[in-house]
Amino acid sequence: MSKTTTNRITKTIGRNRVKAGVLAAGFGASMALGAGVAIAADSGADDADVFAASAASDLAHATRQQADHQGKEAAAKKKADERAAEAKAKASRDAERKAKSWQSPVSEGAKLSADFGNSGDRWAHKHSGQDFAVPTGTSVESVHGGTVVKAGGNGAGDGPAYGNAIVIKHGNGTYSQYAHLSKVNVKPGQTVKTGQEIAKSGDTGNSSGPHLHFEIRHSANYGSAVEPVKILKEHGVHL
DSSP: OOHHHHHHHHHHHHHHHHHHHHHHHHHHHHHHHHHHHHHHHHHHHHHHHHHHHHHHHHHHHHHHHHHHHHHHHHHHHHHHHHHHHHHHHHHHHHHHHHHHHSOOSOOSSOOBOSOTTOOSTTOSSSOOSEEEOOOTTOEEEOSSOEEEEEEESGGGGTOGGGOEEEEEEOSTTOEEEEEEEEEEOOOTTOEEOTTOEEEEEBOOSSOSSSBEEEEEESSSSTTOEEOHHHHHHHTTOOO
16 A cells, blocks of 8 residues: 555544544534423423412412401401391380380370460460360370379369369379379379379360360479470380
8 A cells, every 4th residue: 555545544534533523522512402401491390380389379378368358347247237236126125115114194096186385265374284185084094103192173282273183203303194084093192003094084174175184294283394295205105
């Protein structure tokens, strides 16, 4: 083999070795790059899982907080409603008790006629009570429990204009008076209850016709009368 041929073969082998090295390096780089891409992909998946888990936890926490808040609001509203219902029931019970402890002096067929404070020829001064236009013999009842302090003719001591009359003492310095009666069923010193029949209505004394004359007083005697319908209303009685 000539020297020239030998040199040619040596160069060819060298070139092939360089190509092989380049190819090997390129393959290695590709492998390394591929592994890096895979690693990056795996890392991204982990980050996504962590984010998703964190978001779900935050959502669950927010939901619990909202539920707790709504629960507290509902409980507060329920308590407020219960308090309002209790107050309404108490007011109703109080009104019922007042209505039961006080009542109209005439419970059947009562019709208001002459009012408190009216003036006219029938009275020496302004009208001192409230008149109920009812037939003679209508049941007259005590408007409230108390003790009879006056009862009988001559206005029970207040004068003939009242005819037969009764005065009852109640608590807190309040007295009730019933006049123009046809019959008196109680005596001084007797205790009476709310709604108890104490007399029958009539037309005695200075009267223009059958009716009951009713007064609320601050004392047992004539001259201390106040507006009776207003007092009855304050005690839950509406005529």
